[in-house]
Amino acid sequence: xxxxxxxxxxxxxxxxxxxxxxxxxxxxxxxxxxxxxxxxxxxxxxxxxxxxxxxxxxxxxxxxxxxxxxxxxxxxxxxxxxxxxxxxxxxxxxxxxxxxxxxxxxxxxxxxxxxxxxxxxxxxxxxxxxxxxxxxxxxxxxxxxxxxxxxxxxxxxxxxxxxxxxxxxxxxxxxxxxxxxxxxxxxxxxxxxxxxxxxxxxxxxxxxxxxxxxxxxxxxxxxxxxxxxxxxxxxxxxxxxxxxxxxxxxxxxxxxxxxxxxxxxxxxxxxxxxxxxxxxxxxxxxxxxxxxxxxxxxxxxxxxxxxxxxxxxxxxxxxxxxxxxxxxxxxxxxxxxxxxxxxxxxxxxxxxxxxxxxxxxxxxxxxxxxxxxxxxxxxxxxxxxxxxxxxxxxxxx
Amino acid sequence: xxxxxxxxxxxxxxxxxxxxxxxxxxxxxxxxxxxxxxxxxxxxxxxxxxxxxxxx
Numbered sequence: 001x002x003x004x005x006x007x008x009x010x011x012x013x014x015x016x017x018x019x020x021x022x023x024x025x026x027x028x029x030x031x032x033x034x035x036x037x038x039x040x041x042x043x044x045x046x047x048x049x050x051x052x053x054x055x056x057x058x059x060x061x062x063x064x065x066x067x068x069x070x071x072x073x074x075x076x077x078x079x080x081x082x083x084x085x086x087x088x089x090x091x092x093x094x095x096x097x098x099x100x101x102x103x104x105x106x107x108x109x110x111x112x113x114x115x116x117x118x119x120x121x122x123x124x125x126x127x128x129x130x131x132x133x134x135x136x137x138x139x140x141x142x143x144x145x146x147x148x149x150x151x152x153x154x155x156x157x158x159x160x161x162x163x164x165x166x167x168x169x170x171x172x173x174x175x176x177x178x179x180x181x182x183x184x185x186x187x188x189x190x191x192x193x194x195x196x197x198x199x200x201x202x203x204x205x206x207x208x209x210x211x212x213x214x215x216x217x218x219x220x221x222x223x224x225x226x227x228x229x230x231x232x233x234x235x236x237x238x239x240x241x242x243x244x245x246x247x248x249x250x251x252x253x254x255x256x257x258x259x260x261x262x263x264x265x266x267x268x269x270x271x272x273x274x275x276x277x278x279x280x281x282x283x284x285x286x287x288x289x290x291x292x293x294x295x296x297x298x299x300x301x302x303x304x305x306x307x308x309x310x311x312x313x314x315x316x317x318x319x320x321x322x323x324x325x326x327x328x329x330x331x332x333x334x335x336x337x338x339x340x341x342x343x344x345x346x347x348x349x350x351x352x353x354x355x356x357x358x359x360x361x362x363x364x365x366x367x368x369x370x371x372x373x374x375x376x377x378x379x380x381x382x383x384x385x386x387x388x389x390x391x392x393x394x395x396x397x
Numbered sequence: 398x399x400x401x402x403x404x405x406x407x408x409x410x411x412x413x414x415x416x417x418x419x420x421x422x423x424x425x426x427x428x429x430x431x432x433x434x435x436x437x438x439x440x441x442x443x444x445x446x447x448x449x450x451x452x453x
Contacts, residue, residue, distance in 0.1 A: 263427070272438050275445055282446055
């Protein structure tokens, strides 16, 4: 028996009796394909020792797709949701092929109630993007986000095929094709590598003219720290890296693209809320459906410990409402109450929000800890708040 | 920047009077985008939820 929060110690029934109620899911991550055509060095799916993907179907079957669409529609109708987002993920979702992509879009649109709009996006490594695939994505209004780690050298060091060859040339070719379909282009995601220069990384990504981009901190926690971090370390190298990238992005007279993390922090600094799980206290309202219909939490939790994502529920036999009462789902909707005591006392708590949930994990106590990235987040947030504050003061004169 | 606020209902900075936004009509800087977004959110008053950071 462990004593980890929230899995072992959060009493959802008691919480419910106080009048608390869950926020319905509004983002559904469908693992359309359970394998990948590259092997990224930092991948939380395939490089963290969690091998459960080997026992699951490679592709989501038509039956699971149909049931999932029906469950999403049922959830949307029950909660009167005006909009839902469905993100096709993996593995590499484009490995499922154009027929499956078309099928999932068709099933979802047929199932959703008239008052619920669908935002459908696929998150891909871009390697399989060609004109035929883009035609299918356009026909079914599926927007495309691409994972690319900055300039070619960095990308090839970390995002490789099984034979060791880098994948940058193929991803870049896919991105250039996507650039001709602006209406489909959702943006690019890059995982930070401290060995790369931040401004050069930003500018390398900018060459693909994405409407949005985001920088992700590599997943890690107190028991398994990310690269260049150790437990108890007060240094904030990722914060400095991001601060340099922020200054390059923020210092332009005309915004070149939206950088999600920076835009969300500015909005929080202005008193708003965040739309990303990386910062802020907004309730996380997302759920994952695996290829076999298993209902799971956000899959980056795999970086914490084996089995962290599981709920024991399946879309064939359970509703999404059933998942809403899972302690680990509830924990991500509690806002300030989910934070460590030291975070609750911190001056930047509303902006930081304890950082990304998976970065708070410590074996034995669970997720009620500050982020392993606490010094980095403090560096970045105070810098952004300072710049915004100074600019607003000059506007008010 | 001064002392950080401790009240969770406040922002770090004073939200400028909305007239300031009139000065930013032709401004496409990141700050102008941010202020327009914030004003839009204030006008809409819709709850915000957080999405998966591995999806953009």
